[in-house]
Amino acid sequence: MDDKTIVTDLACKETAAADASLLLDWYDRHHRTLPWRTSPADAALGVLPEPYQVWLSEIMLQQTTVGAVKDYFTAFLARWPTVTDLASADEDDILKAWAGLGYYSRARNLHKCARTVVDEYGGRFPETVPELKSLPGIGDYTAAAIAAIAFDEPVAVVDGNIERIIARLYRIDEALPAAKKPIKQRMGDLTPQERPGDFAQAMMDLGASLCSPKKPACALCPFTGACAAEAVGDMERYPVKAPKKEKPTRRGAAFLIRRGDGALWLIKRPDKGLLASMAAVPTTDWFDKKAGEGFDPATALEKAPDGLAFKKKTGQVTHTFTHFHLLLEIYEAASDEARPTPEGWWSTPQSIKGEALPTIFRKVVEFVP
DNA sequence: AAAGCGGGGGT
DNA sequence: ACCCCAGCTTT
Structure with a gap:
């Protein structure tokens, strides 16, 4: 060199x-x-x-x-x-x-x-x-x-x-x-x-x-x-980033349908969109309060599964997704129907652990007032 | 280019 | 509360 x-x-x-x-x-x-x-x-x-x-x-x-x-x-x-x-x-x-x-x-x-x-x-x-x-x-x-x-x-x-x-x-x-x-x-x-x-x-x-x-x-x-x-x-x-948009809060109600042996009625979500194809419990739609269609807890029961006597529980379940916060009111009813609506299946306390429940619905089914 | 899409850990 | 994370797909 x-x-x-x-x-x-x-x-x-x-x-x-x-x-x-x-x-x-x-x-x-x-x-x-x-x-x-x-x-x-x-x-x-x-x-x-x-x-x-x-x-x-x-x-x-x-x-x-x-x-x-x-x-x-x-x-x-x-x-x-x-x-x-x-x-x-x-x-x-x-x-x-x-x-x-x-x-x-x-x-x-x-x-x-x-x-x-x-x-x-x-x-x-x-x-x-x-x-x-x-x-x-x-x-x-x-x-x-x-x-x-x-x-x-x-x-x-x-x-x-x-x-x-x-x-x-x-x-x-x-x-x-x-x-x-x-x-x-x-x-x-x-x-x-x-x-x-x-x-x-x-x-x-x-x-x-x-x-x-x-x-x-x-x-x-x-x-x-x-x-x-x-x-x-x-x-x-660094790195320089564009400012983030703020997250709106959406509200809705979730419906727990419980059988005498403790089993819960679960549904499968649609195969597109949020939590696609995952397991869930029946819910209302989730309304963006800012959009002027504020969720009214008093009208939740109008959207509840038919023929059941739901009682509102105290407290809410909250969860934050990528682009919004969610606040769910919880309603529960007893049922020994063979197949409540909407279409779904009974999941026993033993089987529910293995279900394809995303975290928000895991929180809902484990909800205690 | 922007929006939709989960959940949890760090601060 | 806000930030970010071994991003991808659709609009």
Whole structure:
């Protein structure tokens, strides 16, 4: 190496450009073991994880924290060890196993995707981003994540954590979602040819630990000194986002129909829209008070299932969805009819635990005044 | 580009 | 109360 090269290297060090090896070294020292990762020993040998497990974990992790996913992932893998097993499963069994995890279209798309992989790809996941993206439930992020982690493809993986890190490293002032394009470009430039999957996971680990939305731990960060936002002490400004809309409150009534043996009458929700295809108890429509059609508890009984003597219970059940708050009044009636309306089924105290009840209706059936 | 789509944990 | 999370699909 001649003198001129040395001078160039020194100059680079002073400007301290972010570099993938800084992060990979950090990752090798802080590697977290997770149910869907290969062991650190295997990873060091370059052993890639099973594509089925990478896919399953990535679908579960969409907008969902690692802590919430772990037990669901373990249970799914034990019950359906391969994509072929999942493809031949009953969709209602998948919805029951998914209940409580949220974003239920993921569970329906999971089943569709498994069937496509079996029917169209002979039970093996495709390895390219365009083919992966064509599968149900797989978008830009998940396609890149599977390609990088399961197939060692050096593609730019960008999730919410990585958007934050990149926006800070390069002080990107454009607001999301417009900033997605330059962020993906920067991530592509930073992604190494070697160990692209580890690099992506290292970035996400960094975002989940040190480069947090509030009070990032810059002193411990492998990119310290190479981060434009840190240099000006304005980390929490990035990524710039559009202001959020406020959530309206909707109100309605829920109807518990209870049999002598304690069984409850459940219904299946429509196959489109909120909580599609999930189990529930009968309810009124949910009215947005701001829309001028305020819910009147006195008229709730007009919408109640026919022929039953409902009594209003004290207290309400509340729940917050992505785009509104919900407040439900609870009514209860005894019935020993064989089949009350609307169409549904009796679920006994023993069977109700296994029903595909989303959390809001889990709260309703467990309601105690 | 914006809206619809869950639930829980951290602050 | 607000923020965010290993986002995707539809409008």
